[in-house]
Amino acid sequence: MNDEYPTDDIDLLSSPVTLPNGVVIHNRLVKAAMEEGLAGGLPGRRHRRLYRRWGRGGWGVVLTGNVQVDAAQPATPHDLRIYDSPHTVPLFHELHESLLADAPEPKPLTLVQLNHAGMQSSATYSLTRAPWVPSVGPTSGRPSVGRGLMAWVIERTLWPVAARAVTNPAEWCEIAGKFVDAATAVEDAGWGGVQVHAAHGYLLAEYLSPLTNPHPRPLPGVPERIPVRLHLLWLILTGIHAATERRFVKALKINCSDFVSGGLDEDAAAAVIREIVSWRLVDIFEVSGGTYGNPAFAEMGREALFAHFTRALLPTLPPAPEGPAIMLTGGLHDRSLIARCIRSRAADLAGIGRPAALFPELPVRVLLNRALGPEKARVAPYSIPGSEFYRRLLGGGKSSRPGRERNGVVARRDDGIKLVGAGVSTVWHEWQMARIGRGEDPDVRLDFLRGALTNTLWHDILGGGPRWWFRRWMGTD
Numbered sequence: 001m002n003d004e005y006p007t008d009d010i011d012l013l014s015s016p017v018t019l020p021n022g023v024v025i026h027n028r029l030v031k032a033a034m035e036e037g038l039a040g041g042l043p044g045r046r047h048r049r050l051y052r053r054w055g056r057g058g059w060g061v062v063l064t065g066n067v068q069v070d071a072a073q074p075a076t077p078h079d080l081r082i083y084d085s086p087h088t089v090p091l092f093h094e095l096h097e098s099l100l101a102d103a104p105e106p107k108p109l110t111l112v113q114l115n116h117a118g119m120q121s122s123a124t125y126s127l128t129r130a131p132w133v134p135s136v137g138p139t140s141g142r143p144s145v146g147r148g149l150m151a152w153v154i155e156r157t158l159w160p161v162a163a164r165a166v167t168n169p170a171e172w173c174e175i176a177g178k179f180v181d182a183a184t185a186v187e188d189a190g191w192g193g194v195q196v197h198a199a200h201g202y203l204l205a206e207y208l209s210p211l212t213n214p215h216p217r218p219l220p221g222v223p224e225r226i227p228v229r230l231h232l233l234w235l236i237l238t239g240i241h242a243a244t245e246r247r248f249v250k251a252l253k254i255n256c257s258d259f260v261s262g263g264l265d266e267d268a269a270a271a272v273i274r275e276i277v278s279w280r281l282v283d284i285f286e287v288s289g290g291t292y293g294n295p296a297f298a299e300m301g302r303e304a305l306f307a308h309f310t311r312a313l314l315p316t317l318p319p320a321p322e323g324p325a326i327m328l329t330g331g332l333h334d335r336s337l338i339a340r341c342i343r344s345r346a347a348d349l350a351g352i353g354r355p356a357a358l359f360p361e362l363p364v365r366v367l368l369n370r371a372l373g374p375e376k377a378r379v380a381p382y383s384i385p386g387s388e389f390y391r392r393l394l395g396g397g398k399s400s401r402p403g404r405e406r407n408g409v410v411a412r413r414d415d416g417i418k419l420v421g422a423g424v425s426t427v428w429h430e431w432q433m434a435r436i437g438r439g440e441d442p443d444v445r446l447d448f449l450r451g452a453l454t455n456t457l458w459h460d461i462l463g464g465g466p467r468w469w470f471r472r473w474m475g476t477d
């Protein structure tokens, strides 16, 4: 326990954090990055409606879902994308205005998460390129989603061709340049900063992983003292630093472990984080874990994922503002639990994902609401109505309930395809955000089949999805 913190939990959660660049975050609660489940491309009306609700919520920081820096290589068809268009900066500016329109004072820090989906980008799911055009990564191959026939079918359906290995250093520098250009567009649009996504098995995580990048080669312009596996991140972070103002916040999301044999493990992740902290280019570090093949970050019903890692890490780092603020995300859905994590120095900031899709005003209504005692100031565990059948049908294992714990992560009771379980939960939460975007309220009792019929079939496909996407692409939504 640390007695420099307020003893009252609400006072603690409402206390400010100063970042190394001098920006002050007014409380400890962060709406974590969640891809919004709306039409992909540039932000439109529905995004503005959704972000306006989050703006009212009293969050200390609001992070967008992942915004792709390469429009042809997104993670899902729903991803926002930054590309060279006269509409890009104005539409991101409008989104930012909507987010702050009803936000109580002091206003939240606003961050855009920048991503490149790397080998996990699926041409057949995202429909942004022909099925025979491969995704790119540090190596060739397909992401693995598990063993057995269903896993084989899913892999070949999502990735009909194997990823193309990027071997030319100039192409890596071009990719770094896309992150830097995207960050400057975000700054021009008025946002408070960016978060670079180097977790969850996307391109930058693949570059860090010994499994997918076994023989990294030096990139031009990077000093020799920088470990070669970090060259790409160094180019991106120094590039963003040079191209934007000091007060423009730079955040980085990184895995504490990929939870995949041969991938980034906890010792390597701690060394990577310590090295990057020494560069003094990052204001906020978010710690997560897993890839879409083994999505540890998406475990349901478990508290404070990855706190064992950050609790060991934080005492070895300079505390904010001398060092970056550390944000922990995953299973922090309870006021007392968040307060315990901050007091035990497992985190400076608490990232909250799924509950923010169901309760966009979670801080003001629940976590910081003095009318609610500690036993009520939480999001009680919930299950997704009617989802179990589809989870099993698609090979997602016999049960979504947690099983035994290993290395701080709880395995499901059955070794089914974890991507399926995570996918079912992800789309259901996306439907909730899409409801808010349409001006409806989220519905915790939304049956999975009803969600699929109303949201995916009707709103996305039959009821004008393609028309919408086209209007978004043209910047006229």
Ligand SMILES: Cc1cc2nc3c(=O)[nH]c(=O)nc-3n(C[C@H](O)[C@H](O)[C@H](O)COP(=O)(O)O)c2cc1C
Pocket (backbone or CB within 6 Å): 032, 033, 034, 035, 036, 064, 065, 066, 113, 197, 200, 253, 288, 297, 298, 329, 330, 331, 332, 351, 352, 353, 354, 355, 425, 426, 427, 429, 430
């Ligand atoms: C619908 C949905 C979309 C997500 N999209 C992203 C994303 O775009 N970028 C990201 O870093 N994490 C994403 N995540 C992961 C969340 O940021 C978070 O790490 C995860 O939900 C665990 O936190 P929670 O227990 O508070 O939900 C997503 C999660 C969900 C449920």
